Amino acid sequence: MVDQRLALECFMTNSKHIDLLQQAYAAFNARDIETVLALMHPNVEWANGMEGGHVYGRGAVRSYWEHQWTLVDPHVDPIEFQDGENG
Incomplete structure (x- = not known):
């Protein structure tokens, strides 16, 4: 049987991650670059979809x-x- 506390923690963690991702995509679509960059790790590695590489x-x-x-x-x-x- 799954520990209900663990299941709830996983749901809440996933929910927080989903909220963060939704926030990031909304900011990207609004061209709010400061918000999106603030959500990223300072040493982010981002795919360069236009020229290749990262x-x-x-x-x-x-x-x-x-x-x-x-x-x-x-x-x-x-x-x-x-x-x-x-994760």
């Missing part, structure tokens, strides 16, 4: 997005969030 750190992500937004107007609406094997 950019590293908040400053590089900012530069990448600012350049990207001069070329395209991306809008992202996730369908669902799932935990990976590392």
Whole structure:
């Protein structure tokens, strides 16, 4: 039998993660770059979908997005969030 406290903790943790992700995507779609960057780890590794490879750190992500937004107007609406094997 699953410990109900553990199940509730997992649900609450997942709920917090989902809330954070929804906040991040809403800020991205609103072009609120400061909010999105504040939610990221300072040493974030971000895929460069336009040129290949990755950019590293908040400053590089900012530069990448600012350049990207001069070329395209991306809008992202996730369908669902799932935990990976590392959470």
